[in-house]
Each structure stands twice: as structure tokens, then as C-alpha cells.
Amino acid sequence: MDSRVFLSLFLCFLSLSPAIGALRFPGLLGEKKTQGSVLKLTTGVSSAPFDPTRVTQISWRPRAFIYSRFLTDDECDHLIHLAKDKLEKSMVVDNESGNSVESEIRTSSGMFLQKAQDEVVVAIEARIAAWTFLPEENGESIQILHYEHGQKYEPHFDFLDHKINRELGGHRVATVLMYLSDVKRGGETVFPDSEAKHTQPKDDNWSACAKDGYAVKPKRGDALLFYSLHPNATTDLLSLHGSCPVIEGDKWSATRWIHVRSFQVTSKSTNGDCVDENENCAQWAASGECKRNPLYMVGSEGVVGNCMKSCKVCSS
Ligand SMILES: *[C@@H]1O[C@H](CO)[C@@H](O)[C@H](O)[C@H]1NC(C)=O
Ligand SMILES: *[C@@H]1O[C@H](CO)[C@@H](O)[C@H](O)[C@H]1NC(C)=O
Ligand SMILES: *[C@@H]1O[C@H](CO)[C@@H](O)[C@H](O)[C@H]1NC(C)=O
Secondary structure (H helix, E strand, O other), X not given: OOHHHHHHHHHHHHHHHHHHHHHHOHHHHOXXXXXXXXXXXXXXXXXXXXOHHHEEEEEOOOOEEEEOOOOOHXXXXXXXXXXXXXXXXXXXXXXXXXXXXXXXXXXXXXXXOOOOOOHHHHHHHHHHHHHHOOOHHHEOOOEEEEEOEOOOEEEEOOOOOOHHHHOOOOOEEEEEEXXXXXXXXXXXXXXXXXXXXXXOOOOOOOOOOHHHOEEEOOOOOOEEEEEOEOOOOOEOHHXXXXXXXXXXXXXXXXXXXXXXXXXXXXXHHHOOOOOEOOOOHHHHHHOOHHHHOHHHHOEEOOEXXXXXXXXXXXXX
16 A cells, blocks of 8 residues: 555544544543543452552653552551561672672662562562563562661662673563652662753752762652663663662662563472482583583573583572
8 A cells, every 4th residue: 555545544543533432432431430540450469459640750761660659558567577587788799700799889788578478479579560561470589678877779780790690580671669668868769870860859858869860769658660771672871770878767678670581490499409300410410411401401491401400500
């Protein structure tokens, strides 16, 4: 079809369609309309529904969004309660080795929940998947963080520099950061390189650190979503972000990092009993088969390897 004809037909359809809508769906457009738009999750596990009308875009470069009242007060309290007695000093990933190390760059304390630890966590994980349109299995388990007076996390990236940390799940594509408490002063999440940094009005209630970028004030129940990768899957250097020092009060947050692929540890290694399925595994591993024939030996996403023990691919 001639493209001009196609275009004019298309425009014609566009100009007609509101009328069609009004004629055919009076109920939907009229009295049936409820307050806002509220989608129920089909899984039925979510206690609070996913409501897109509560989402605001705050920055396009990097892509960042805020969902107000993403968590209920009860959910915030519950997450803090699960973490309270189990906090340990937070670590960072070392650039060179890929190992977790302590650092003055990050002075909070934290712990990881288990995936689907209980019904509340299941509901939150499902809501995150619904909001981000990213599969649940691509998420790491939720990390709870506690920042006391003066504690902070210097600006950093969430994508993983070290290749070894990308073996499971690949790059981190997005982060959902949920605020479990209000913070009297300080503790803002700051994006020092966001394009919106110069246009965000800030009065004296913002910390000096927050003034150095686009900043988000922790508000109990709110969630911040930002992407560490561009749509073309390259790393977004504007996604640099940090947690400003807490000046007054303390800060609780929960983080869900989401990868480009499934982050499910295979069932065998989760149990800690990483096994060899064949008596020749040790011999094959010694002769280099783990590298030469990784799919059979080590497995991959969704495929359990046959010689995981001898190839030493399980953490425990
Ligand atoms: C890690 O990499 C960042 C830049 O990506 C750099 O600023 C920092 O100095 C590096 N740290 C170490 C310990 O090499
Ligand atoms: C800023 O903080 C002062 C107290 O330091 C308070 O009186 C004022 O209402 C705050 N302003 C805003 C916009 O929150
Ligand atoms: C990927 O997208 C970013 C942002 O639009 C752009 O700056 C970059 O050049 C792109 N890279 C490639 C390899 O397409």
C-alpha cells in the first residue's frame, strides 16, 4: 500500500476512535470510573494492590521513578523486625577481586532476607515485579539496611564491574530502594550526575550532600526505582548514586537489585549439597572439562550441571 494512503487511513482511524470509544463503552468512561486506576495482581498474593497512579518519574537520565506509599506501615515495620537482630556491617564489592570487603565508603549495617521468606515478603516481591515489569526470579533477595547518625554510602554504581559477579544473572539492570523510615535530617538518596540536579528546588531542609545532585528524601513506605543499564543494555554512568550521611534520626531501607537474567541459585547449591552426578566427575574436572564442556559439567540458567561439586561452582 502507498504509504501516504496508509498514513491518511491511520489518521482517519485516530480521529474516529474517541467517538467509537464514547459510543461503545459509555459505562467504562462514565459512571463506572473509580477513584484512580488500581490493578489487582493476578497472583492474588498481594495484600496492597499495585497502583500506577502513585508513580512519578523524577529523572529521565538516569531513568528514575518514585512510587509513593509502595509499602504499608505494617510492611515497613515487619521488614525492620525481620532484620533487627541480624544486622552486620555492610560490605562493598572490591573492583579488583570481585570479593566483598569492608570499606569506609559504606558505613551502614545490613542483612539479606531470604527470597519468599514469608507471606509479606512474597507480596512485596510480587509487587516489585509488577511495577518494574521485570521477572521476580531476576531479583536478588531483599537487603535491609540501617544507617545511624553519620552513616552513609558514597556515590557508586549498582551494575557490577567484575565479571565474576555477573556469572549469576548477568548485570544488575535496575534497583528498587524502599524507605522503611522517615529521616529527620540527611539520609537522602542522591544522584550526583542526574540531568535534573540543577532544576530541583531545595530549601535548607536538605543536607549539603543532597544539594550536590538530584536527591530523594526518605519517606516511610515510598520506593525509588532506577535503572543502571540503558535500554540498549550498556551501563548508564548517570546512574551514579549514594546515600547521604544521616544527620538526625536514623534510616531504614530495603533494596532489591534486579538482574538481566534469572538470579535463581540452582536448587542443589541452595541446599548446600552441591553434588557430582557421575563418578568420573573429579577426573573430568582435573582434565579441564569444566571449562571445555561447561553446559554439561557446570550447567547454566535452568540447567543443573552434572559435576558441580568437582567444578567447585557452589558457594558452600
Ligand atoms: C573502583 O573503581 C572506581 C571507578 O569505577 C574507582 O573510582 C575506585 O578507585 C576503584 N577502587 C579500587 C579499590 O580500585
Ligand atoms: C523545614 O524545616 C523547618 C525546621 O527546621 C520547618 O519549620 C519547615 O516547615 C520545614 N520546611 C519544609 C518545607 O518542610
Ligand atoms: C546506548 O545508549 C546510550 C544512551 O542512549 C548511548 O549513549 C550509547 O551510545 C548507546 N550505545 C550503543 C553501543 O548503542
